[in-house]
Amino acid sequence: MLLLILRRLIQTALILLGVAAITFLLLYALPADPARMIAGRSATAQTVANIRRELGLDQPLLVQFWTYLQGILQGNLGRSYAQKTDVGALILARLPATLILMAAGIFVEVVLGLIFGIIAALRRGGPVDRVVMMASFVGVSAPQFVVALLLLYVFAVTLGWFPMSGFGSAAHVVLPAATLGILGAGWYARMVRSAMIDVLNQDYVRTARAKGLSSARIVLRHALPNALLPIIAMIGIDIGQFMGGVVVVEAVYGWPGIGQLAWQAIQQVDIPIIMGVTLVSALAIVLGNLLADIIAPLIDPRIRAR
Amino acid sequence: MRVLKTMLRQPSALFGLIIVAVVVLMALGAPLIAPYSPDNQMFDGLSIEGAPLPPSAQFLLGTDTLGRDLFSRLLFGARTSLVIGLVANGIAVAIGLLVGILSGYLRGAVGGLLMRFTDLMMAFPALLLAIVLAALLHPSLWIVAMVIALVNWVQVARIVYTETRGLVERDFILAERSLGAGHLRILFVHILPHLMPTAIVWGTLGIATTVLLEATLSFLGIGVQPPQPSWGNIIFESQSYFQAAPWLVFFPGAIILLTALSFNLVGDALRDILDPTQRGRG
Numbered sequence: 001m002l003l004l005i006l007r008r009l010i011q012t013a014l015i016l017l018g019v020a021a022i023t024f025l026l027l028y029a030l031p032a033d034p035a036r037m038i039a040g041r042s043a044t045a046q047t048v049a050n051i052r053r054e055l056g057l058d059q060p061l062l063v064q065f066w067t068y069l070q071g072i073l074q075g076n077l078g079r080s081y082a083q084k085t086d087v088g089a090l091i092l093a094r095l096p097a098t099l100i101l102m103a104a105g106i107f108v109e110v111v112l113g114l115i116f117g118i119i120a121a122l123r124r125g126g127p128v129d130r131v132v133m134m135a136s137f138v139g140v141s142a143p144q145f146v147v148a149l150l151l152l153y154v155f156a157v158t159l160g161w162f163p164m165s166g167f168g169s170a171a172h173v174v175l176p177a178a179t180l181g182i183l184g185a186g187w188y189a190r191m192v193r194s195a196m197i198d199v200l201n202q203d204y205v206r207t208a209r210a211k212g213l214s215s216a217r218i219v220l221r222h223a224l225p226n227a228l229l230p231i232i233a234m235i236g237i238d239i240g241q242f243m244g245g246v247v248v249v250e251a252v253y254g255w256p257g258i259g260q261l262a263w264q265a266i267q268q269v270d271i272p273i274i275m276g277v278t279l280v281s282a283l284a285i286v287l288g289n290l291l292a293d294i295i296a297p298l299i300d301p302r303i304r305a306r
Numbered sequence: 307m308r309v310l311k312t313m314l315r316q317p318s319a320l321f322g323l324i325i326v327a328v329v330v331l332m333a334l335g336a337p338l339i340a341p342y343s344p345d346n347q348m349f350d351g352l353s354i355e356g357a358p359l360p361p362s363a364q365f366l367l368g369t370d371t372l373g374r375d376l377f378s379r380l381l382f383g384a385r386t387s388l389v390i391g392l393v394a395n396g397i398a399v400a401i402g403l404l405v406g407i408l409s410g411y412l413r414g415a416v417g418g419l420l421m422r423f424t425d426l427m428m429a430f431p432a433l434l435l436a437i438v439l440a441a442l443l444h445p446s447l448w449i450v451a452m453v454i455a456l457v458n459w460v461q462v463a464r465i466v467y468t469e470t471r472g473l474v475e476r477d478f479i480l481a482e483r484s485l486g487a488g489h490l491r492i493l494f495v496h497i498l499p500h501l502m503p504t505a506i507v508w509g510t511l512g513i514a515t516t517v518l519l520e521a522t523l524s525f526l527g528i529g530v531q532p533p534q535p536s537w538g539n540i541i542f543e544s545q546s547y548f549q550a551a552p553w554l555v556f557f558p559g560a561i562i563l564l565t566a567l568s569f570n571l572v573g574d575a576l577r578d579i580l581d582p583t584q585r586g587r588g
Contacts, residue, residue: 018426026439134318137574141567143518145525146541146559149548157549244433248522262434263526266441274438281431 008293012286019282020072020275024065027271055081068275077279078272080265087276091258095280097167098257101180101249102242104173106235108181113188113231118219120189121196132189139186144245148179148252165254176253180245184238191234195227229300236292243281313575322571329565333384340378344535347372358544358551368553371544376554379535380561386536387565390451390520395512397455399505402462407501409463410470411493421467427460436519440528450529454519462508466501473497503580510573514566521562537562 035052052058056067071078077087120132155175156164162175199205200223208218243259250259258277265273313319332339342348351373353359361368367376409420439453473479474497482492523529524538525545532539537558544554 015426015429019429022426022430027442137318137570138563138567141514141518141563141570143521143525143538143559143562143566145522146555146562149541149545149555150559153548153552153555241431241433243431244437247434247437248526251526263437266438266528269442278431278434278438281434282429285429285431 005294008290012290015286016279016282017069020069020279021065023275023278024068027275028061028064072279077276080270080273082265082268082270083273087272090261090273091276091280094256094258094261097255098246098250098259100173101176101246101255101257102239104177105180105184105242106238108177109184109188109238110231110235112181112185113192116185116189117192118196118224120193121200122215122219124193124197129193133193136186136189139183139189142183144179144183144248145252147183148176148249151175151179152252165252167254167256172255176249176255179249179252180242184241187238188231188234191230192227195230196223199223199226225299229296232295232299233292236288236290237285239284239288243284309576309579312579313572316575318571319575322568322575325564325568326572329384329561329568330388332381333388336378336381336385340375340381341366342375342378344374344379344382345533346378347374349373351375358547358554360551361553367557368551370540370554371547371551376540376557379540380537380558383535383537383540383558384561386447386530386534387517387520387562390447390454390530391513391516391569393448394451394454394520395458395509395516397451398458398512398516399462399509401455401459402508403466403498403501403505405459405463406466407470407493407497410467411474411489411497424460424463424467428464430457432457432460433519433522436523437526437528440523441526445523445528445531447530447534450520450523453523454516457519458512458515462505462512465504465508469501469504470497473500503576507573507577507580510569510576514569514573517562517566517569 035048035055035057049058056064059067068078075088077091079085080087080090083090116132116136120129123129152164152175155161162171163169166172196219205218205223208222213222246257246259247263248259249255250257251263254260258280261273262277264270265277313323348369351359351365351369358371358373359365359369365375365377367380370376370379405420405424409417409424411417412420436453436457439456440450443449443453445453479492479496482496487496520529520536521538521541524536525542527539527542529538530536532543540558541548541555544551548555
């Protein structure tokens with residue numbers, strides 16, 4: 001078990017190194033020149049050259065990458081070109097808002113997914129099942145930004161139940177979290193349904209029924225725990241999916257998280273921030289998967305035995 | 307033919323097929339169907355105060371903030387979405403097939419390396435990567451298609467890899483090998499045909515993802531650039547106005563949803579028919 005975790009940690013470090021290398025190469029190969037962006041349109045060639053030297057952009061590619069890696073190992077993600085501050089500090093300051101949004105979104109997703117997935121599995125093939133499956137398809141096919149704008153229009157503009165945008169109170173979280181959660185719930189519902197159908201067909205569930213246990217008890221105490229595994233793996237993957245969706249949702253709702261930070265940085269070609277957010281997102285994805293791998297054997301003895 | 311017949315019997319797949327056909331007709335027949343030119347900024351397309359007009363007999367779905375006919379723009383937007391859907395997704399499936407087959411068949415150092423690279427790509431937040439690339443590349447229709455292809459091949463590669471690994475172990479491949487068949491013959495004559503159902507299913511499901519991704523990028527202003535109409539950039543152009551003119555968000559949003567939903571429904575039905583072991587799965 002310990003060995004497994006150690007191996008996964010080394011893999012994680014290697015993957016992060018790869019992500020850093022690819023992001024670095026991509027941004028280096030792009031036509032946008034950060035020195036020119038900072039200097040502004042009217043700057044002289046001399047000014048641009050000075051800025052380039054100051055930022056170390058005149059160094060060879062490998063030297064730049066090495067400097068960058070050394071910085072990361074010391075917990076230093078570089079300095080923002082536009083805001084002249086430490087990228088790590090900028091990201092840390094924005095991270096809590098994004099984590100709140102993610103936690104709320106995943107909560108909505110999992111709760112809705114579990115409820116509708118279980119109902120559909122119990123009524124397999126019936127009209128309820130078909131409606132739930134159709135709704136889950138609509139959920140995974142709906143563009144996030146449209147749903148965000150529609151929720152905004154109905155619940156903030158027309159009904160005035162929730163604030164239009166911003167951050168600060170519980171009411172502010174509702175619409176952004178609902179946007180992320182309602183759409184994501186589609187995947188969970190399908191997943192829970194198929195996992196539950198597998199489990200409900202097994203002998204021990206039939207035994208439990210034969211013993212005369214109530215339907216609720218069979219589902220909640222006997223079947224559900226065994227169907228939880230794929231859902232936990234799913235949450236691990238989901239953390240990664242969220243990082244992209246967060247950019248869109250934070251842009252629409254003016255939510256001051258790292259998605260908004262990345263979005264502003266992209267428009268200013270603020271490469272250190274873009275790199276920083278990409279790295280943090282990749283870290284979240286890898287850690288999410290790692291966490292799912294570690295939690296799985298804790299709740300399922302069958303995996304421990306392997 | 308058998309596939310089509312089976313699909314026509316399922317209400318949801320039939321619905322999907324009909325919408326897909328409608329969108330294709332919209333795209334092909336755009337110049338014939340459109341009542342106005344999509345770029346025509348009409349004087350009578352705006353109210354006296356200069357606001358866009360709601361749906362009416364003259365402008366079926368209303369007009370946008372520049373007085374252009376929304377219905378005509380949606381028709382031409384269907385071209386953008388479908389072209390990007392087919393090109394981006396075609397490239398993504400091709401790359402995915404190539405990487406998946408090679409890494410599944412070759413094993414060893416090359417196969418391992420390819421698969422590690424795929425794992426690495428899985429760790430990238432796809433939408434974020436697409437946003438970064440599109441924003442920094444001075445987007446055009448083709449750049450957007452490339453960006454989407456670069457992001458979307460990964461999933462196909464993983465699935466093809468797993469299937470190829472399974473196929474290579476099968477007896478008929480062993481028999482073929484002992485008869486002296488070369489690698490190319492085994493790959494193209496014996497393995498590739500078995501992967502076609504997977505390619506078709508993911509090719510269809512992928513169009514849904516692609517349409518959504520293109521709309522999202524265009525909505526953020528880093529996808530297809532106005533005045534060329536795309537369903538996403540129609541919403542991008544009018545989002546600050548949407549409280550006063552909700553139809554400018556509602557109609558393009560609805561058609562994005564319907565198109566993505568239909569390709570998902572058709573893809574799912576195809577998966578059930580072509581690969582019965584996956585029936586009823588996520």
